[in-house]
Amino acid sequence: MAHxxxxxxxxxxxxxxxxxxxxxxxxxxxxxxxFEVYKFLDPHKISVTIVASDANRLGVYSHNRVRRITPREAARLQGFSDSFILHPNDDKAYHQLVIV
Structure with missing residues (x-):
């Protein structure tokens, strides 16, 4: 069903x-x-699987603009708790999430 x-x-x-x-x-x-966009996420639906090739290329429409999901959001989608320590550099944090 469409939004x-x-x-x-x-x-x-x-x-x-x-x-x-x-x-x-x-x-x-x-x-x-x-940023390059590969897929758009619907914040009101179940997320697609995040894989190494697109973790940093997922867009979401939020607050009247399009933005890339943050490394923290990517971590949450993969089931990591907010206490999981991400690298302070976003590119390295995305890479960190797909290696773990």
Whole structure:
């Protein structure tokens, strides 16, 4: 079942030029992101499996903007407790999560 505001969210992302729409299909416009997006997560649904190739390329629409998930969010999705110590460098923290 689609999110009740999905069309509104998608239209907003197209207007902001984060997505390109064509025949009810959407794809990221990479030039407008400060990171490469591989998948978008729906904060109201079960997450996709996080794997080494995309842990740092997952986007989420939150507070009227698109952002990359944080290493802490990635850790939580994998079942790590908030007491798990992440490397202070985000790139190394993402790598840390996929190696453990």
């Amino acid at each position: 009740p505001n999905l069309d509104k969210v998608l239209d907003s992302l197209v207007t902001k030029k984060y997505l390109q729409g064509n025949n009810n299909q959407h794809k990221p416009v990479a030039g407008n992101f400060f």
